[in-house]
Amino acid sequence: MNGNATTGGDGPIPGEAVRHGTGVHSTRAFPTEGHPANLDPFVLFERFYIDPDEGFPMHPHKGFEIVSYMLEGGMEHADSLGVEHTAREGEAMRITTGGGIRHSEFPADGEACNGLQLWVNLPREAKEADPDYVDASAEALPTRETDGATVTTVVGEGSPIELRTPTEYLDVRVDGEWTWTVPDGWAGFLYAVAGNGSVGGDAFGEGDVFTTRAGGEFGVAADADLRLVAVAGRPHDEPIRQQGPFVL
Template identity: 25%
Template sequence: MSAQNPNKSAGLLQRSVKDHWYVKYDEVGFPSIQKGWVLPVERWKDFDPFILMAEDWFKRGTFSDHPHRGFQTVTYVVDGRLEHIDNAGGRDILEPGDVQYMNAGWAARHAEEGVEEDIAHTLQLWLNLPKHLKQTETTYQNIYSENAPVVNVDGGSVKVFSGHVAGVEGPMKSVVPITLSEINLTQGATYIHRLPETHNAFFYVLSGDMDFGENGVHLKKHGVGTLTFHDSGNEEKMSELVIKANSRRSRVLVYSGTPIKEEIVPYGPFVMNSMEEIRQAFRDFHNGKFGPPAK
């Protein structure tokens, strides 16, 4: 699909970069190799509805059988191969550019493994569930790169995994709707990315060198930025984020979603609204209510 590079629109919020930083990485014990926090969990109120994002390099055995409750995950495979195994009989292998969505809901139990001798390199986003949806059914969805629609723009392309973006709809069906787009631009190209003005949004630079927003913040690979938005605006009205590539093969992921505005307690593998609910989740897991191991 093709589209012309749009011009900025009068009357629409022009997004600026509110905060930005570079991810710092730590070496960790084998079979895990390296970890960095793209979105650190202690700042979840700033990122709402997003809780955290971890960037991991790991081999088989790092994320074997484990439980979750009360949130969703969106996992983007950067490199290597990732095997998903769940205790409902699901098993699949995801490759670079693929995405897995999981609604942990009330009781997920799964494993995320490197395949054979591969080093899996992933970005895993934790996406909150509002209180009334924390007991929903556990579901998984794999979105293979080739099944996400691609819109060609001047000097690049936009691949849409989730939400209505650039005139297409991504295949990901999250319980709490979000947008997720992968934007590839060549040197000198400028693209205007449109998002609902009420969405809290952030981006992560996968490669290259780019300028973002009305304030032209310059970030390279491993750079993260959060964006201004209209918290009490009109969810039907769009806003615009200007992105300019300064090097060839510049690639960025952009995520956005409506804030849930609830207090949460992220603790271990669970995200609930109180410590008592966290304790109940641990009791339920130890009492076998999450089902058999994923293997």
């Protein structure tokens, strides 16, 4: 991983292709061979692509929170709490797995879908919390215009999606120049969803990830329209012990 003295971050580096056992394909930002570590408090982040005949049958999770954010198509969710919901483009779901939950994920309407999924570690004292679920429509996620960008808040101020870890998750469409500000001591990452541009002067395009572990300000510029997500959170300073679908 290349250091970047201009911005104080790491990267950008390309995400890596992952094929899940169910046949679902993803582009993973971390952990990967190129970025082998978790990014406390974040366990993993990836863009998933589910074809009509694929999906994730009912399976267990525990010890973390999941944020799924849809980019195209719809994804049907069902879980052991009795929830059944279809999330569509621009909509988000949060699952607090806590002491344990089972859920399934399949594409809706017989059509492919793709989206983003983030796993956020739960602090030690919350590992056995009661499982919980909440979703948000696209209209419920606040969107604002700033100099050089349009910003939708998926998690953070004004969003109905809340986590047990202080976190900000932004969907940003950059058409000029935009500055990403991460609080001191927080960890965070940028992931390019579409388009091309730069971070701190370094090329940054679809599937690339840029990370920071110490906060700071990072200049982003679009060569053409650039869409990215900007995610930052306060570390727990606790080990992240992932064993498949469980984070212990």
